[in-house]
Amino acid sequence: MLIRRSVxxxxxxxxxxxxxxxxxxxxxxxxxxxxPAAMPPAMASTNAGALPEGHPPIDGRSSSxxxxxxxxxxxxxxxxxxxxxxxxxxxAAWTVKPNGSMRKGSFAIKSDSGEADxxxxxxxxxxxxxxxxxxxxxxxxxxxxxxxxEVTAAVEKFSAHGLDFMLVDYAGGGNRLxxxxxxxxxxxWFFKLMGPDALVAGQKDAxxxxxxxxxxxxx
Amino acid sequence: MNAVVRQFRDFFVSLQLTVVLLILSLLxxxxxxxxxxxxxxxxxQAKYFRSFFVMWQVxxxxxxxxxxxxxxxxxxxxxxxxxxxxxxxxxxxxxxxxIQLAHSGLILLLLGELITGLLxxxxxxxxxxxxxxxxxxxxxxxxxxxLDRTNPAYDDVVAIPEAVLADEGTIQHPKLxxxxxxxxxxxxxxxxxxxxxxxxxxxxxxxxxxxxVQVLPLAxxxxxxxRNLPAVFVEIIGPAGSAGTWVVSPVVGMPxxxxxxxxxxxxxxxxxxxxxxxxxxxLKFSHDKYPGTEIPKNFSSRVxxxxxxxxxxxxxLIYMNNPLRHGGFTFYQAGFENNDKVTILQVVGNPGxxxxxxxxxxxxxGLVIQFGQSLRGFIRKRTAAAAAP
Numbered sequence: 001m002l003i004r005r006s007v008x009x010x011x012x013x014x015x016x017x018x019x020x021x022x023x024x025x026x027x028x029x030x031x032x033x034x035x036p037a038a039m040p041p042a043m044a045s046t047n048a049g050a051l052p053e054g055h056p057p058i059d060g061r062s063s064s065x066x067x068x069x070x071x072x073x074x075x076x077x078x079x080x081x082x083x084x085x086x087x088x089x090x091x092a093a094w095t096v097k098p099n100g101s102m103r104k105g106s107f108a109i110k111s112d113s114g115e116a117d118x119x120x121x122x123x124x125x126x127x128x129x130x131x132x133x134x135x136x137x138x139x140x141x142x143x144x145x146x147x148x149x150e151v152t153a154a155v156e157k158f159s160a161h162g163l164d165f166m167l168v169d170y171a172g173g174g175n176r177l178x179x180x181x182x183x184x185x186x187x188x189w190f191f192k193l194m195g196p197d198a199l200v201a202g203q204k205d206a207x208x209x210x211x212x213x214x215x216x217x218x219x
Numbered sequence: 220m221n222a223v224v225r226q227f228r229d230f231f232v233s234l235q236l237t238v239v240l241l242i243l244s245l246l247x248x249x250x251x252x253x254x255x256x257x258x259x260x261x262x263x264q265a266k267y268f269r270s271f272f273v274m275w276q277v278x279x280x281x282x283x284x285x286x287x288x289x290x291x292x293x294x295x296x297x298x299x300x301x302x303x304x305x306x307x308x309x310x311x312x313x314x315x316x317x318i319q320l321a322h323s324g325l326i327l328l329l330l331g332e333l334i335t336g337l338l339x340x341x342x343x344x345x346x347x348x349x350x351x352x353x354x355x356x357x358x359x360x361x362x363x364x365x366l367d368r369t370n371p372a373y374d375d376v377v378a379i380p381e382a383v384l385a386d387e388g389t390i391q392h393p394k395l396x397x398x399x400x401x402x403x404x405x406x407x408x409x410x411x412x413x414x415x416x417x418x419x420x421x422x423x424x425x426x427x428x429x430x431x432v433q434v435l436p437l438a439x440x441x442x443x444x445x446r447n448l449p450a451v452f453v454e455i456i457g458p459a460g461s462a463g464t465w466v467v468s469p470v471v472g473m474p475x476x477x478x479x480x481x482x483x484x485x486x487x488x489x490x491x492x493x494x495x496x497x498x499x500x501x502l503k504f505s506h507d508k509y510p511g512t513e514i515p516k517n518f519s520s521r522v523x524x525x526x527x528x529x530x531x532x533x534x535x536l537i538y539m540n541n542p543l544r545h546g547g548f549t550f551y552q553a554g555f556e557n558n559d560k561v562t563i564l565q566v567v568g569n570p571g572x573x574x575x576x577x578x579x580x581x582x583x584x585g586l587v588i589q590f591g592q593s594l595r596g597f598i599r600k601r602t603a604a605a606a607a608p
Contacts, residue, residue: 022360022382027394029373030494031353100431100473117412140411 085122086163086184089213091206094118109195109203116195116203122187130155133181133190134168140194142173161215169204176200180211231303240300244293247273259441261359269336291336298329317589324581331574340568342493343553346501346522347561353498355548355566356490361449363467364492365395366485368476380491384451396480400454402464407437408450410470422452422464427475427486429466451488455479493566497526497546502534504555504562518552520562537564 090096090107097106097117105120127133131152135145145151156167167180176197182189191214193200193207230236251267258266267273268290274283288296305322342355363384367375377394385406390399402422413433415423424430434450450468454461457479465475467488476485500523507517519538524531524545535543543550547568554563 022380025377025379025383025390025392027375027377027392028494030376032368032372032374100428115414119412 085217086182086189086214087217088120088210088215090210104189109193109199111199111202113199114196116193116199118191118193118207120189120191122184122189124187126183127188130166130181133188137168137177137179137192138170138172141170141175141177143170160212163214163216165211167208167211171197171201178204178207182214184216228303228307231300232307233300234304236300237297237304240293240297243288244290244297247287247290247293250287257441259443261443262441294329294332298326298333301326301329314592317585317587317592320585320588321582322585324578324583324585327574327581328578331571331578334571334574335569338570340493340548340566342566342568344499344550344564344566345556345561346499346520346564347557348501348504351498351500354492354494355564356492358490359446360491361469361488362491363399363451363453364485364487364489365399366487367394367482368485369482374485378492381449384449396482397455397457397462400456402452402454404452405434405436405450407439407447408468409435409437409448410450410466410468411435415466424452424464424466426463426477427465428471428473429464432466434466434468449488453486493568495546495548496528497524497531499524499550499564501562504559506555506559518555520552520564522550 085104088105094107094109097108099106102121103119104122105118107118109116109118131148134151134155138145138151154168156169158165158167163182163184165180165182167178170177170179174197175194177192177194178200179193180191182191191207191211193203247267251263254267255263266289270289271292272285272289273287275286276283301322305319305326309319311319340355342357344352344355346352361381363379363381365377365379375394377392379390379399383390384401385404387401387404390401392399410428410432412431415421415430415433418433418435421434424432429452434452439447448469450466450470452464452466454464455477456462462477462479465477465486467475467486469488469490471488474485474487476483478484502521502523505517505519505521506515507519508514509516517538519536521534521536522543523534524543526532526546531545537543537550537552539552542552547570549567551565551567552562553565555561556563
C-alpha cells in the first residue's frame, strides 16, 4: 500500500513541476556576442553625410548609435542601406531631430495645431516592391489597400538632379502622408512626411521644393 | 485496510477507469485535431495536451472554466491506473511475462512523453559563414534579458520568461540591484514612430526608443509561419526611486542601455536563449543543385565544434539525415538564408529520447511472447487432437 501511495504522489509532484517550468527566471554569465561581421563599415560615415550640408553633427548621438555596438543586438538589427548616401537642404523652419538607428535624416515640422514628422530612410533593394510600400503607407493613414494598378496610377513622377522621384499623397482619419520613393545606388530611399492633415497639406509645396534639393553628394 | 483506502484502490485498479480514460482521450484527440484549423499546432498542443484541463474562456470576461480533462490529466490518470493495477495484481510467473513486458513498455512510453514535455529543448541556431555561437534560440518563446554589460569580457544576464512578464507584476531578483515593474504587456504588438502620449490608456515610456514610438496592440496570430511579437513597458525602480520606463520588444533593433549605480545595463527582448558549454562556427554552407536545374540536391553545413573545456575541437559536416550529436543535443540541417551565406540548424535536446525506442521494443517483444505462447498452445492442442484416434 505504501509503495502504491508513494508512486501516486511522486507522479502528481512530477506533473505539477511542469507548471513552473516556463516561469523560471534564470541568471547566468555569458560571453559577449561577437561584434557583427556583416555591418558595412561605410555606414557611420554615410549617416554623417546624410545631414544637410554644413550642418554640425547632431549631439553625437547618431554617430554613436550607428557604430557597431559592442556585442549587442546587431544580429537582429534591420539592415539599413550601406553605400553612398544622398544629401539635401531643408528649410530653416524645420527642426532637425536625432536620426536614431534607422533614419538617415529626421525633421520635425511644428505649428500651433501640432507637429508633423519627416523621416528619411534607405533600405537595400526594392524592399518588397513599390505597390507593397505604397499600400503600407496607405495603411498608416487608415486607407484600405488598393490593387497594384490602382495604387501605381496615383503616383506622381518627376526627376531632379538625375534622380527619379515617385510622389504620393494620402489623407485619411485626420492625418496626411506625403511620401516619395527614390531608387538610388541599389537602395530604395523613402522620404515620408506625416502628421495632421491641415499642417501636412500646407507643407506640400515646401516638401516638393525640399525634394528638389536632394542630390548625390559631389565627389 | 480501511474502507476508504479500499475504495480508492478499487477505483484506481479498475478496468472501467481505463476504458473511460481511453474514450476521453479519443474525444480529446478528435476535438483538438478539428481545432487546429483555428489555433495552429502549437497552441493546440498547449491548450489540449500539455494542460490538466481544457479551459473555456467565458466570452467578454477574464474567467476561464475547465470544460474537459486535458492531456496531462488523462495521461496521468492512465499512468496511475496502469501502475496501480500492475502493483496490485503483480505476480511474476513465466506465463504472464509477455503481458508484463507489454504493459511495462506502455508505462515507459507514457513516462517518456512526460519527460519530453518537461525537459525537451527545441531550438534553432542561425549562423553566418564565419560566425561562432555559444547559444541556440527558441522558435517561439521570448524572454526579457537584463544584461549587466560593465565587464568587458562577459555579461551577467538575468533572463525573465515572457510568461512572467504577462502577469504584469513586479519582479525582484537577487542579481538585480533594482526592481523591474511590468506596467503593461501586449502579447502581439507593433511599434510605429510617433508621440507616445498620443495613445491614451497605454503607459508612457520615458527612456530609450520608447520615448519616440507608439505601441499598437495586434490580434494574436496562430499561423505557423507568423510570429507574435510581444511588447512590454517596464519601469526600473531603484532604492532612490524610478529610473524611467522603457518599451521593449523584439521589434526594437537597437540596444537600449542605461547606467545604474556605476554599472551599464542593457534591456533586450529576444528569443529565449539556451547557452551551451561548446561553440559552433559555420565554416561553409553548401547548396548543391542538380546540374542545369534549380532543383536542390543537397544542403550541408561544415561546422567546427569546440568545447569550452578544450576536450573537443573538430570539424563536422551536417546534412540531411546526418545530424551532429554533441553534448546531449542534436543539430539538424533545417534551412538557409541570405543567398546561401546563412545556415539554420535545428537544435533538439531531449534527455528522454531513447525511452520511446526502448518502450516500443519492450511492447513488441511482450506481444511476440504473448502471442507466441498462445500459438504454441494452439498448435499443441491441434497436434494432440490430430494424434488422437
